[in-house]
Amino acid sequence: MAWDEWEQLKTEAAKGRSTHMRLNQLAADPGGGSGDSRQGDLTVHQRDLAAIGSAAYDLYTNFGACSDYARLASMKAAGGLETQGFALGSALDHVAEHWIDQVQSLLDACAHISNHLRYTQRQHASDEHYIAGTISSISQLDHGFDERKGS
Template identity: 35%
Template sequence: MGFDQEWAQMRAEGAGLRETSMRLNQLPADQGGSGGGSTPNLASSPAQKKAAANTIETELVPDTKKATDFADEATKSAVGAFKGWKTAGGLKTVQETWDKQVKTLLGRLDREKGALRATVTTLSGVDLERKQRIGSVKSNIDAY
């Protein structure tokens, strides 16, 4: 499933969750504070985030660079073929624009990769910190 399809699906699901009625900031009486088995809104999988970051690093970036090199070579040969014509200048402008866009894309991919890896670290660190804080609380039950 491509990004556009996944985004459209998520938007459709989100639209289905919208409520048009007023909702008070409390749990409904029938749940009694037990959570009622509702589905959590945040699902975090460190393994999937690491896999996505690795895919960016090992597939997307190298494949993008290969495609760029191929396009640059083809454009250079076309510029040479049209030497002395205005078309050559136009092709050079297209190549410069292409190179800027590729640079922007590669920067974006690098930031996304870093963000995915940082999220894994941050969420894992928060979990460990909470575990340590909870474990450090003394309880009278421990005496029995």
């Protein structure tokens, strides 16, 4: 930027010509933010939770067993390569050691998902039972008030 240009910008700024900012945004959504007329964003069906929890449990069970075969085969191959003087053997052994940590992380995540979804199913069932009992009590009270008013 040349000196003359700088002086001109300072003069324009002093005259009150300032730059304005305009933020573009969507109109506020009344409700849950889903963009449609239904109330709420989240719908949970017990069979969906059960399917996800079951898949996580199956992955936990099957991957736990299969990953051990892969680790043992890799360690055996690493040992064979090392005894034959290949540097690749120690690298493969290093990978097999880190494989154990990665498998454990995945297994922990699957167990967490499965356990959390099982807890969520029980909690939703408990909430449904509580809500049904509360609504039933309210309708009984309404019926008593209606009888008292003579309706």
